Amino acid sequence: MSSLLSALFEPGWNSSEPVLTAVVIGGGAAVVSGVVGVLTVMRGQSFAGHALADVSSAGGAAAFLLGLNPLLGFLLMGIIAAAGMESFSAHRIRERDLATGGVLGAGLGLSALLLYLDVTSKSTTGAAITVMFGSMFAMPPSVVPLALAVGTSAILAIALLYRPLLLSSLDPALARVRGVPVRLIGLCHLLVVAFAVALSAVTVGAILSTALLIGPAAVALRIAGRPGGAMLLAASIGVAATWGGILIAYDSYDWTGGHGWPVSFCIVTIIFLAYLAAGCPARDKVRAAARPGKGSVQAAGRG
Amino acid sequence: MREESGVLAVQRVSVSLSGRRILDEVDFALHGGAFCGLIGANGSGKTTLLRTILGFVTPTSGRVVIDGGRRLAQIGYVPQKIVLDPAIPMRTRDLVGLGLDGHRLGLPLAARARRRLVDAMLEAVGATSFAEQRVGELSGGEQQRALIAHALIRRPRLLLLDEPLANLDIRSIAATVSLLRRLALEYRMTVLLSTHDMNPLLPAMDCIVYLANGRAATGRTEDVVRGEVLSRLFGEHVDVIRVHGRILVIAAGAGNGASTDIERNPEHVVQVP
Numbered sequence: 001m002s003s004l005l006s007a008l009f010e011p012g013w014n015s016s017e018p019v020l021t022a023v024v025i026g027g028g029a030a031v032v033s034g035v036v037g038v039l040t041v042m043r044g045q046s047f048a049g050h051a052l053a054d055v056s057s058a059g060g061a062a063a064f065l066l067g068l069n070p071l072l073g074f075l076l077m078g079i080i081a082a083a084g085m086e087s088f089s090a091h092r093i094r095e096r097d098l099a100t101g102g103v104l105g106a107g108l109g110l111s112a113l114l115l116y117l118d119v120t121s122k123s124t125t126g127a128a129i130t131v132m133f134g135s136m137f138a139m140p141p142s143v144v145p146l147a148l149a150v151g152t153s154a155i156l157a158i159a160l161l162y163r164p165l166l167l168s169s170l171d172p173a174l175a176r177v178r179g180v181p182v183r184l185i186g187l188c189h190l191l192v193v194a195f196a197v198a199l200s201a202v203t204v205g206a207i208l209s210t211a212l213l214i215g216p217a218a219v220a221l222r223i224a225g226r227p228g229g230a231m232l233l234a235a236s237i238g239v240a241a242t243w244g245g246i247l248i249a250y251d252s253y254d255w256t257g258g259h260g261w262p263v264s265f266c267i268v269t270i271i272f273l274a275y276l277a278a279g280c281p282a283r284d285k286v287r288a289a290a291r292p293g294k295g296s297v298q299a300a301g302r303g
Numbered sequence: 304m305r306e307e308s309g310v311l312a313v314q315r316v317s318v319s320l321s322g323r324r325i326l327d328e329v330d331f332a333l334h335g336g337a338f339c340g341l342i343g344a345n346g347s348g349k350t351t352l353l354r355t356i357l358g359f360v361t362p363t364s365g366r367v368v369i370d371g372g373r374r375l376a377q378i379g380y381v382p383q384k385i386v387l388d389p390a391i392p393m394r395t396r397d398l399v400g401l402g403l404d405g406h407r408l409g410l411p412l413a414a415r416a417r418r419r420l421v422d423a424m425l426e427a428v429g430a431t432s433f434a435e436q437r438v439g440e441l442s443g444g445e446q447q448r449a450l451i452a453h454a455l456i457r458r459p460r461l462l463l464l465d466e467p468l469a470n471l472d473i474r475s476i477a478a479t480v481s482l483l484r485r486l487a488l489e490y491r492m493t494v495l496l497s498t499h500d501m502n503p504l505l506p507a508m509d510c511i512v513y514l515a516n517g518r519a520a521t522g523r524t525e526d527v528v529r530g531e532v533l534s535r536l537f538g539e540h541v542d543v544i545r546v547h548g549r550i551l552v553i554a555a556g557a558g559n560g561a562s563t564d565i566e567r568n569p570e571h572v573v574q575v576p
């Protein structure tokens with residue numbers, strides 16, 4: 001195995017500390033994003049996930065400016081944004097999307113200001129790239145303990161709230177009748193999404209963390225038969241894409257004469273290819289053929 | 304002091320929504336084991352009344368008393384339909400299981416007892432054949448059965464159903480009514496079921512809550528569905544005609560261009576089956 005790896009990949013990839021940090025944090029972020037992403041897609045909140053990811057960039061930019069732990073910055077901003085979306089939001093989906101859009105606009109504006117200050121005060125242009133698109137091989141090891149704590153609490157929260165989350169994504173009225181505090185559960189879900197996107201933001205960047213949240217989940221939901229299975233599958237796809245991306249990016253230093261391709265690009269491309277591969281309608285055809293007369297399914301809209 | 308209330312007592316409940324009075328001093332009680340139709344035209348307030356009983360709508364005056372006070376623990380609720388993307392991997396079996404413990408924290412244990420309960424419930428509503436199928440893929444009638452199983456698995460004392468017969472064909476309507484009647488007896492459940500057409504319920508229903516103009520006429524079916532009672536409720540002369548085992552409620556204005564009445568009360572339109 002290791003001889004195969006060293007034949008395929010540049011030797012040394014597994015002994016460099018930045019690469020190991022990337023492997024550990026990237027893998028952890030992918031697991032959390034996969035698990036949380038499945039619920040996010042099931043609840044029809046991909047847009048909210050995307051908005052949280054983008055808005056957290058303001059926190060990353062602020063952390064850069066103040067010299068704080070970048071994960072802390074992404075996380076705090078994500079939490080603020082999640083709370084904002086929930087408090088502006090109403091039951092109707094269109095109003096929910098408007099609240100999300102409002103917070104997204106304000107957050108990105110703040111991000112523009114902070115990134116501008118980063119660039120002008122630190123006279124470096126790297127900040128914007130790092131915050132938005134990640135710099136996986138330049139993560140400070142100080143990120144690791146906080147990342148571990150954030151990832152663990154996100155997974156624990158999902159495990160704890162698993163059934164109320166599923167039931168309220170099925171139908172809020174049914175959940176209320178079972179005594180589930182639907183709004184509180186919704187807020188908890190958004191907070192967990194904020195945790196997940198903050199973790200991915202330090203690896204693939206704030207903008208691309210949506211890809212890690214939604215992509216593997218979308219693939220897994222096409223294939224898996226149950227929510228739990230979809231979560232495991234999404235986590236696996238995310239980890240495979242992240243580690244694959246790290247290896248390719250590490251290798252690419254060699255092919256490209258020292259510049260290399262950004263890790264984020266490699267990871268997100270792998271996810272997209274997986275999405276295309278799963279997107280072929282084979283499964284739908286099989287299901288339709290297995291159940292003649294059930295071709296016309298209910299409208300896919302959510303009320 | 305404990306009032307004599309039966310399983311459900313709706314006590315002089317008035318509801319206003321956006322400043323409009325929807326329910327006006329609605330007052331009735333259901334006794335244990337009653338199978339009751341909540342009848343009214345579109346917009347007469349059936350859903351509003353059910354949501355008030357569930358506690359989702361706060362009455363402007365009056366109150367709802369559920370026997371034992373623990374409202375939600377006692378009520379099973381079947382919404383008219385739920386909209387779920389077929390791409391979501393939630394099977395009929397999962398929906399029914401969530402009826403049992405969807406409010407619990409923590410991961411579900413794959414306990415054999417839970418599986419047996421779910422299987423028995425699926426069997427009882429005739430949903431075994433689509434137990435493994437995704438909820439989003441079910442037909443209207445199949446989804447109805449799945450939702451009934453979801454509501455019943457905790458053996459509620461009171462079952463509320465909102466338009467469970469809408470979108471069903473005649474045979475499914477009859478099958479659903481007799482299924483509900485059988486389950487109500489078996490589980491000793493009180494049932495309140497909304498519909499705009501009372502006829503399919505006639506073989507099963509033993510009491511009626513008839514809504515019109517925000518007010519309700521309630522009692523045993525044969526006491527409520529009478530010309531003088533409904534005339535008082537509608538505020539105009541109404542004839543009740545029994546023909547071939549069906550009941551037709553006909554307003555005096557119907558047939559000579561009283562289009563507003565026909566719109567408000569579709570039962571005014573005489574349909575010959």
Ligand SMILES: Nc1ncnc2c1ncn2[C@@H]1O[C@H](COP(=O)(O)OP(=O)(O)OP(=O)(O)O)[C@@H](O)[C@H]1O
Binds near residue numbers: 323347350
């Ligand atoms: N949130 C609300 N705000 C204002 N008015 C409302 C609201 N919800 C319902 N209404 C009004 O209350 C009236 C009763 O509505 P409801 O949904 O209870 O009728 P229904 O008997 O269930 O009708 P249908 O047979 O069409 O389901 C309608 O006129 C409706 O427009």
Ligand SMILES: [Mg+2]
Binds near residue numbers: 350351465466
């Ligand atoms: Mg209604």
